[in-house]
Amino acid sequence: MPSLIDLRRRIRAIKSTQQITRAMKTVAASKLRRAQERILGARPFAQRMLQVLNSLAARVDPSAHPLLAQRREQGRVLLIVITADRGLCGSFNSNIVRRAGAVVVESADRQIALGLVGRKGRDYFRRHGFDVWYELVGIFNQLRYGHAQELARVAIERFTSGDSDAVYLVYNEFKSVLQQRVVIERLLPIVKLDLGEETAPSAGVDYLYEPAPEQIFKELLPRHVEVQIYRALLESSAAEHAARMTAMDAASKNSAEMIEQLTLYMNKVRQAAITREIIEVISGAEAL
Amino acid sequence: MALPTHLALELVTPDRAIVHDRVDEVEIPGADGYFGVLPGHTPLLAMLQVGVLWYRKGREKFHLSVAFGFAEVQPDRVTILAQLAERAEEIDVSRAEAARKRAEERMARPVIDMDFERARIALLKSLVRLQAAERARIRT
Structure with a gap:
């Protein structure tokens, strides 16, 4: 039977852990609120962008642009994996890493280059001896559009230079506070634009362009890539905070339960000790 | 086709949607110069430069600074995708x-x-x- 002092010590230890998990939960909740606002603010832009791109694609020959060029060989792929910089957020990082790792292992014959965003993913793939082509860590504290621009630049460079035939994004999508979903999305070549849906009553009328349509198209496509990446980064950041919040909430609950059980046990032990002492005293008195 | 009486103006940046409103007139800093848009404008796609954009709603006029991006004009709506945009009062x-x-x-x-x-x-x-x-x- 453990001694009273040991039990007290354990309870105290759990209590201090609980304090930490509670604090982390509160912090994650407030960060989540901000991240959620940002992702909700970013979605309309991405949508509008796609609409404009679609209406433009109907009028310009899309095969002309290198970012749209489909390659026959889909062998060499660049996989951009977005994880968090910190842990303690449940299965958030391990889900992503497992999924991305599976893709890499599955296609051992293909050459897969890894572009890693977030410290956790980088550490994992480095430790396991994967070939890391590009990494970007420590950005989630202050996520800016510039980060997406930088990422888009290197991805486009690699794609147009022919080192990779396709670029994929792997990230956690923020579905709701309780739900994150790992998604794999093709970034390049840009997914065949959907021309059927909603082309306004003026579809027949040709647009005026200022400057020439080809030039606008050339500007618009890289922007589109940037926006896609930016959205993925924001999704991931919101999902990370949501995952951490749920994980810390569960941890706080578990520790509360543990404290309760241990306290009960401790009381039993204490009573047993008292009873024993009384019996000893009484039997001592009787013996006299 | 009857001319629309209003323009549905939508101005978004990568971070947030700034304007979502029915307006009467818009002036946009296009790559080749400022141009005004009234309801019923010909479809137009333009790149933006750094400049002041304003829109009029009734008798009230609102100013914004915008930089880089695209404007899509349809007879009854204007969509502006700007890298940067701020309302004058901000x-x-x-x-x-x-x-x-x-x-x-x-x-x-x-x-x-x-x-x-x-x-x-x-x-x-x-x-x-x-x-x-x-x-x-x-x-x-």
């Missing part, structure tokens, strides 16, 4: 003023390793912010 005039001074100083004494283009753009942006704030002030 512009921090003293900060823009400081940015203008800094950019001007930098351009005045060319150093070899300086990024002249960046300084020029910074100057342009600060000027436009000041301009937008200025015009909004005159209105009110």
Whole structure:
């Protein structure tokens, strides 16, 4: 039977852990609120962008642009994996890493280059001896559009230079506070634009362009890539905070339960000790 | 087809949607110069430069500073995708003023390793912010 002092010590230890998990939960909740606002603010832009791109694609020959060029060989792929910089957020990082790792292992014959965003993913793939082509860590504290621009630049460079035939994004999508979903999305070549849906009553009328349509198209496509990446980064950041919040909430609950059980046990032990002492005293008195 | 009476104006940046409104008139800083849009305008797709954009709703006029992006005009709606955009009343005039001074100083004494283009753009942006704030002030 453990001694009273040991039990007290354990309870105290759990209590201090609980304090930490509670604090982390509160912090994650407030960060989540901000991240959620940002992702909700970013979605309309991405949508509008796609609409404009679609209406433009109907009028310009899309095969002309290198970012749209489909390659026959889909062998060499660049996989951009977005994880968090910190842990303690449940299965958030391990889900992503497992999924991305599976893709890499599955296609051992293909050459897969890894572009890693977030410290956790980088550490994992480095430790396991994967070939890391590009990494970007420590950005989630202050996520800016510039980060997406930088990422888009290197991805486009690699794609147009022919080192990779396709670029994929792997990230956690923020579905709701309780739900994150790992998604794999093709970034390049840009997914065949959907021309059927909603082309306004003026579809027949040709647009005026200022400057020439080809030039606008050339500007618009890289922007589109940037926006896609930016959205993925924001999704991931919101999902990370949501995952951490749920994980810390569960941890706080578990520790509360543990404290309760241990306290009960401790009381039993204490009573047993008292009873024993009384019996000893009484039997001592009787013996006299 | 009857001409639409209003324009559905939508102005979004990568970070947030700024304007979502029914308006009567818009003036946009296009790549080849400012142009005005009234309901029933021919479909148009333009690139934006750094400049002041305003829209009119009834008798009220609203100013914004915008920089880089695209504008899509349809007879009954205007969609603006801007990299940067700020409402005139959100512009921090003293900060823009400081940015203008800094950019001007930098351009005045060319150093070899300086990024002249960046300084020029910074100057342009600060000027436009000041301009937008200025015009909004005159209105009110």
